[in-house]
Amino acid sequence: MFLKTTTIEAKKMIGFSTKTSLTNDQTAKIWQQLMPRLKEIKNAVRADLFSLQEYDFKKFNDFSPSTEFIKYALIEVKNYDDIPENFEQFNLPSGKYAVFLHKGTFADFPKTAQYIFGEWLPKSEFELDDRPHFEVLGDNYKGHENTESEEEVWIPIK
Template identity: 40%
Template sequence: MNPRIVNLQEKKIVGLKSKMLQHQYGNIVALWKQFMPRKKEILNTSNSELIALQNYSDFGNFEKPFDIWACVEVTDLNVIPEGILFNTIPKGEYAVFPHKGMDASATYQKIMTEWLPNSGYQIGNRPHFQVMGEKYKQGSPDSEEDFYVPVKRR
């Protein structure tokens, strides 16, 4: 596992959010089913990518609920459709891992148990997110996306 380390500039995002506990994967599906029909109402998107974001109040304590977002990046926050929420992904250093297939939890497990302990980094206090671009194919073993993990040097 050799991620790219990037210094991300702040991203403005709009979408829908929900609370979730670890292993409540049905919440993710339900959120995306709500968001996708509304995506066409967002006229100021920066690109065609989708963003799945997780915002942990206490990363590592998976007994606490955390926020999940189904969203897109926008050029500004001046025009937001009614009922759509906004947020920002703060600037900072991220390790970016390519992921192929539909078993995201296995990739995330490898990141946390294999890469992170040997990396010289620790988890930063910013959202984790996945970017689903042109190579993302819902439900396909050939699907590709990028996992963004907030990091800071130890």
């Protein structure tokens, strides 16, 4: 479901990353690194977590389940002054985003993606921009296997 378009300011984030694909999904590894260490982060902006993807923009139109991309498990911080050991820094650039609500399990996500990229985007006045895509896992996120789980899906547009 489409929620809105909005422009965000740049964000400072910390967490962990891995190279992955849909067929060789390594996402659990970075969340297993981040979650037990959240209490070490003293300057978080809020409790929301970010599941972020960096794609090779030139190859995005040919995306397949075996296409590799960089996946991040992140939290926004006020600054990089007190970063726990071994955490990576990530600077999310400012820009315009289309925001959607995904409700359901991870297995249901292809339906949401099909709506965004197959229906909404082609019919909109926007085109995909070459910036990170991300999901915000807030208060209504109940885990990737919970049918009542909700997350915001942020798609970069111009």
